[in-house]
Amino acid sequence: MPNERTAMMYFPDSTHASSLKVIQEPTSQIRGFYFKKSLLAEVEKLEHANNYAVYFLISDVDEPSIYIGQSIHGIKRLKEHLKQKDFWQFGILFVTDNNSFDKQLIDFLEYEFIQRFNASTYIVENRDMRINKPNVNWYIAAAMNTFAGQITFLLEALGVTIRQAKQVESYEGERTYYPAEKNHPATIYLHDGQFVITKGSTVLFPQEKLKHYKDEGKLYQKLQAKINQLIQANQAEPIDEKSARLTEDIVCPSPSYAADLCSGASKNGWEYWQGLREERERLG
Known part of the structure; x- marks a missing residue:
């Protein structure tokens, strides 16, 4: 090989x-x-x-x-x-x-x-x-x-993969897109076991109430850091003080993490992305 x-x-x-x-x-x-x-x-x-x-x-x-x-x-x-x-x-x-x-x-x-x-x-x-x-x-x-x-x-x-968004952009096969709930301008698709937020989707900075969750604000800090990281890497551009727009596809390890980024809250990704739960049940 x-x-x-x-x-x-x-x-x-x-x-x-x-x-x-x-x-x-x-x-x-x-x-x-x-x-x-x-x-x-x-x-x-x-x-x-x-x-x-x-x-x-x-x-x-x-x-x-x-x-x-x-x-x-x-x-x-x-x-x-x-x-x-x-x-x-x-x-x-x-x-x-x-x-x-x-x-x-x-x-x-x-x-x-x-x-x-x-x-x-x-x-x-x-x-x-x-x-x-x-x-x-x-x-x-x-x-x-x-x-x-x-x-x-x-x-x-050793099991540590540097998965980058550019690695999935070249895929030319058919994709199924799953839109966010409540008409939020964001969608994801599946690629090689990963959940990919599409270019042009809107991500929201975390809501203030997350600071007071039982995790002592850790989710708030992680979401804040990740969106700032995306902006700094030119993978997202600010829309206003509360949101940003992705400039390229972003790979996520789970549907819930993708949902958290797009909603600015703690979400069940299988529910947040419309049709995703049904797809999981179909695949068994």
């Missing part, structure tokens, strides 16, 4: 095989450490885990969210996040086994992956969205892009 690749997996403790693993391509110097938060201390004991690194802290509960960071001391930097950030359940740290990363390179990788995930289904938890691209010459940029490609493959192998 033309796109086949090979990755080696090492399990430091077979009793925690799903919670702690090391991944690396046979001919690459990039090594990835996957770990659940509870096993952070175990990663520090592993060879090369304290090298220069770029890392990802990830939550896949409800709406997927991610924090992208860099470290000159590898896994040691992440200890601070145990106190400062509580949203994540697992992390992935990337180093080189010969410690060939330097400050300029991890700075570029942090920037690059913030931009990639900013245009994905993930909510990016970074406060600094790194708008300005690091200034490097073409030779260094080419090497950095190669590293970014290798890390993207390893992320995919």
